Structure formats: C-alpha cells, structure tokens
Amino acid sequence: MHPAPPKVSIRFYAELNDHLPEPKKYRSVDKALITPTTAKDLIESFGVPHTEVDLVLVNGTSVGFEQLVQPGDRVSVYPMFEAFDITTEARVRPEPLRETRFVLDVHLGKLAAYLRMLGIDARYQSCFSDEDLARISSEERRVLLTRDRELLKRGQVTHGYWLRQTDSRRQTAEILDRFDLASAIQPFMRCMACNGLLEDVAKDRVRERIPPLAAELHHEFRQCRGCGRVYWKGSHYRRMVSWIQELISESGLDESVPLRRD
Numbered sequence: 001m002h003p004a005p006p007k008v009s010i011r012f013y014a015e016l017n018d019h020l021p022e023p024k025k026y027r028s029v030d031k032a033l034i035t036p037t038t039a040k041d042l043i044e045s046f047g048v049p050h051t052e053v054d055l056v057l058v059n060g061t062s063v064g065f066e067q068l069v070q071p072g073d074r075v076s077v078y079p080m081f082e083a084f085d086i087t088t089e090a091r092v093r094p095e096p097l098r099e100t101r102f103v104l105d106v107h108l109g110k111l112a113a114y115l116r117m118l119g120i121d122a123r124y125q126s127c128f129s130d131e132d133l134a135r136i137s138s139e140e141r142r143v144l145l146t147r148d149r150e151l152l153k154r155g156q157v158t159h160g161y162w163l164r165q166t167d168s169r170r171q172t173a174e175i176l177d178r179f180d181l182a183s184a185i186q187p188f189m190r191c192m193a194c195n196g197l198l199e200d201v202a203k204d205r206v207r208e209r210i211p212p213l214a215a216e217l218h219h220e221f222r223q224c225r226g227c228g229r230v231y232w233k234g235s236h237y238r239r240m241v242s243w244i245q246e247l248i249s250e251s252g253l254d255e256s257v258p259l260r261r262d
Contacts, residue, residue, distance in 0.1 A: 196226025
C-alpha cells in the first residue's frame with residue numbers, strides 16, 4: 001500500500017464561504033500538499049480572492065500571505081474587516097481605507113451610476129482593461145468592485161470585493177451594507193456620467209445647454225465641474241428620490257439621511 005499523501009487542513013469563515021462549493025462550506029477541508037506553498041496561493045487555489053481575507057492563522061499563529069504553509073499545518077482564514085480595525089499584528093492586508101472610494105469593472109456601469117447618485121465616489125469607464133483596474137485600485141487606493149474572482153487575485157490589488165448580488169439595485173444595497181456607508185450618502189452631489197462633483201449654477205450660464213422647456217419650468221440647476229453636464233429636478237428626480245427612500249428603508253439605514261442639497 002502507498003502511504004497517504006501529506007495534507008494541509010484549511011477552514012474558511014463567514015462570508016468567505018460564498019466562494020466555495022457546497023461540500024466545502026463551513027468545515028475543515030483537507031488538501032494534498034506535497035511541497036510547501038504560500039498562504040496566498042493556498043487560499044486562492046480554493047477560489048477565494050486574497051483581497052477578501054484579513055486574517056490568516058497557521059496552527060493558531062497569525063501569519064502573512066507570504067508565509068510558507070507546510071504539510072500537516074492547520075490553516076484558518078477570516079474575511080476582511082473594512083469598516084473597522086483589527087489589531088495591526090493580525091492583518092494580512094494594508095490598513096482599512098480611511099476614505100472608501102471605488103473603481104468598478106466594465107460590467108458594473110449601472111452600479112456605478114447608482115453609487116454616484118448617492119454621492120459615493122465611484123470611478124468607472126467601459127474601456128478599462130483588467131490592468132487599468134488593478135493599477136487604479138492600487139495607485140488611487142480604491143476598492144475594486146467586480147464579479148470576476150480572477151481579477152481580485154492579482155497581486156497588485158490590495159482592496160477589493162466580489163459582489164454576491166447580480167441585480168444592480170441589489171448590488172447597491174449590498175455595498176452600502178458591507179462597507180457601512182450610511183453616513184456617506186449625499187444624494188445628487190456627483191455627476192452620474194463622469195463621477196465629477198456638482199455645483200450650483202445660474203440659469204443664464206447654462207441656458208444654451210438645456211432644453212427650452214426645462215429653462216421655462218425650472219430655476220435651479222447644477223453643473224458638473226468635470227464634464228459640464230447640467231442637471232435639474234425634472235420628472236426623473238422624483239423617481240430617483242423615491243428609489244433612494246426605498247433603498248434606505250429596506251437596508252435599515254438611518255432614515256434621517258438627507259435626500260436633497262438645496
């Protein structure tokens with residue numbers, strides 16, 4: 001008889017189990033390990049992006065991603081804690097971002113627009129490559145949002161999140177909850193097209209850029225500092241306010257969040 005190959009025992013906790021197939025969820029799993037491998041490579045071999053991991057224990061001791069895991073080791077993997085700190089000795093990622101800003105992959109255009117509607121800094125362009133997204137996330141210290149696990153496995157990415165929901169409105173609620181962003185909501189402060197900040201502007205300054213009927217019916221206008229797009233409270237405004245109120249209510253967020261900046 002051939003001896004059983006050496007193994008390592010690993011267990012993932014909390015929402016990290018979202019990445020695992022049913023037989024491997026919420027339990028210790030043995031994996032054959034002939035030669036030592038880094039904790040990062042071991043974790044990602046199960047499909048779990050390193051960006052969602054904040055604490056790794058090997059035989060009860062906190063280690064970094066570069067730690068070599070040996071056959072016979074017991075590994076425990078815990079999720080990220082973006083909204084609050086854990087001890088610096090335990091962290092395997094950089095410190096939590098003090099200002100939560102996002103960059104979104106090319107498939108999340110609707111989510112980007114919704115986040116911008118809420119006043120949340122969300123950088124997005126449909127032409128971004130995976131290399132662009134990783135670079136922007138790293139250089140600008142933005143959380144990379146994606147449904148692509150492989151994108152989050154890039155070593156350059158230190159802060160990222162794999163969206164569980166597929167519907168863009170539900171994704172918005174997911175992000176608000178996961179990153180504790182209730183206090184960051186400032187509706188209608190950003191351009192939904194380019195993410196630039198909006199500022200009040202006199203009607204006479206933008207009259208040539210708005211439809212005649214809008215100029216006749218409305219007196220308050222805002223303009224994007226970046227792309228120059230002009231906004232006013234047309235029929236769509238009430239629908240957006242209604243949706244934001246519904247989002248706040250369903251998410252259990254603070255209902256005192258202001259919905260307008262007049």
